[in-house]
Amino acid sequence: QVQLVESGGGLVQAGGSLRLSCVASTGIFSINAMGWYRQAPGKQRELAAYITTGGNTYYVNSVKGRFTISRDNGKNTVYLQMNSLKPEDTAVYYCNGLGVGPRGYWGQGTQVTVSS
Secondary structure, eight states: OOOEEEEOOEEEETTOOEEEEEEEOHHHHTTSOEEEEEEOTTSOOEEEEEEOTTOOEEEOGGGTTTEEEEEETTTTEEEEEEOSOOGGGOEEEEEEETTOOTTSOOOOOEEEEEEO
């Protein structure tokens, strides 16, 4: 059974921090690099960061130095620590295996709202 459950979003002032969590089913987590994606209102979903099974990471330029992705393989969980948040980080955040297209299975996501 495919499972992706995101949590940890909320409303925060600019400059604040949030930590997102995502529990994934073993079938997704154990064989894939895991990514955090985000979709802002009126925009397409974009990849914000990913982490490979070996722990290598990638960040889109707009979040470099502010976001940190990590994974706990024993808990099938991937995290996104978000610091120095900006209003432009406002979006619904999703986790998924790297490369999953829009027709793949997606969880409900978690809303992050950053006020100015």
